Amino acid sequence: MTTPVPAEWSPHRAMWVGWPSHGELWEDNLEPAQAEVEALVRALTGPGRETVKLMGGKPEALDEARARFDGVANLEIVDGRFGDIWLRDTGPIFGAGSARAAAFRFNGWGGKYDLEHDDTVSTQIGQQSGTPLDRHDFILEGGALDHDGQGTILTTRQCLLNPNRNTGWTEAAAEQALTPSLGARKVLWLGDGLLNDHTDGHVDNLARFVAPGVVACPVAWGRGDPNDDVYAEVARALSEMTDAEGQPIRILPLPSPGFVGDEDEKPIPASHMNFLIANGAVIVPTYGDARAADLVCQGLKTVFPDREIIPLPSLAILSGGGSFHCISQQEPA
Template identity: 65%
Template sequence: MSPIPAEWAPHRAMWVGWPSHEEPWAGETLMRAAQDEIEELVRALAGPGLERVRLMVGSEAELAGAQARFAGVENVEVVAGTFGDVWLRDTGPIFGAGSGTAAAFRFNGWGGKYVMDGDETVADQIGERSGTPLTRVDAVMEGGSLDHDGEGVILTTRQCLLNPNRNTGWTEETAQAVLGEALGATRIVWLGDGLKNDHTDGHVDNLARFVAPGVAACPIAFGTDDPNAEIYDACARDLAAAGFKVVRIPSPGLLLDEDGEPIPASHMNFLIANGAVVVPTYGNEAAGKLAQEALASVFPDREIILLPSNAVLTGGGSFHCISQQEPA
């Protein structure tokens, strides 16, 4: 098949997940706060981003509330669905060129850590609602573990893709064969570890992203106490050694959870939309502005929109994780 389009290619629609169950958010208060942040995202996508947003609600109890929030908002379609967790990037299908087909991998709850009813059927639901036939792939894979340049090159991490909690016995050669057939991959660029305490086992969309053919972005530490500084620098070296021009994006710096452990917050979880790039921020205004400036240098024709994602992050991801594009 032809390679998966790059995220900056035009979209016919953007799927976004809506927080629909209290359990993943440790209660209603955080769930509502996450909904408020995602509402801002959806309105930005449907406005300056000029996306047709398909907002997937994972429970009947939350459907009416979502419909009320977006009543009369142009370009937003509220879709009733079923899922346990909100991360459509990982549970949904990966759309091919022109959205003529989509690859549906098996999903096992991020290596068996978070198995929730309905998540294994999200790809089927999105395929049916979008009118896209699915190509079944007999391998466990999450969309956030891969990034595509549109020309057949895929970025990923060994920590995730070769983890035996996904596919027992996988090697780099096995992955190349599977992704070549399923996603048109001609080359896989292997990075090492992802961010500390990332429950996804190092998804690449928190670590490194293509921003143009031959150009990849990765973080640079913000502050002397950034817990991922060495990981960022190793990533930059690996990308340069693989032949890419490297753009360094300032990280959000050190963020701690209620137990004093580092949180895997990342500006790299930005979402490339039609006409815009939406960047998650986490309360550090200076770091956010620096990330905005860096991304503006590689996306000069798109508006760079900063939006808060602190509540969304408590669920385990950010804007890229909750979304999945349908290429035009």
């Protein structure tokens, strides 16, 4: 892949989504997570939007999903296998026109979660979509990167240079790998991701391109935001960067969800940055603070005036470690 990965706001021919189907992982959150993903799928398949390919995860989930989505247009329920729903990380990254896709090794986010079938998701999606795969012999998750469509890639050192992924990687070594595999012309390096993020700081929870040269990033919201210092450092670093075209990076500041805790009141990595840019819409995860969510939606409307900005709850999905962007992967048109 010598041409850059298309930006997420470019037109899609389809959108893959993972269906929560493993009760042993989700426990009491299985049905709430299914309800949240159902709302996402129904928003994505609205008139003029996406053809959704919903991967079932295991055979016994298929009939239930078919019944649940009976009558929904533009939806294909795919008999695929995964360990869990995080297709952004386990699936391939599609190139221009989805003529080819890049597939990478996957090691359970640095060996944390070794789940059966996760290392075969790229192969399955390649086969199901009819897309030839270019395989690369290094470990990479799709959520670790964000793309502007012009060859600028945004990432974090905490994840990409973590020795639990590719031993001995430096910035130079990573860039040497990303140039031929994903058409990188310039890599922008941020530092740490969100506190307690088991992905080791995926950038799709931290900062996202919303237009060429424009990056959305959070600002602390409310009292006791556990990532206040992280957000400040991201804004500082971005303000000193230029993209592959040599243009200064402009920042779109958006409120964070503030403090979101688990049942033990330990901070969990809730992020509005895990929004999903779809044909005709932007789907924004929300976590219970309506005012923060509304301000995020207003901010995104300024850069996506022709798309509907749709806030949807994502607290149950978050219990598994991510949100809408993490469970999806687009096929560019």
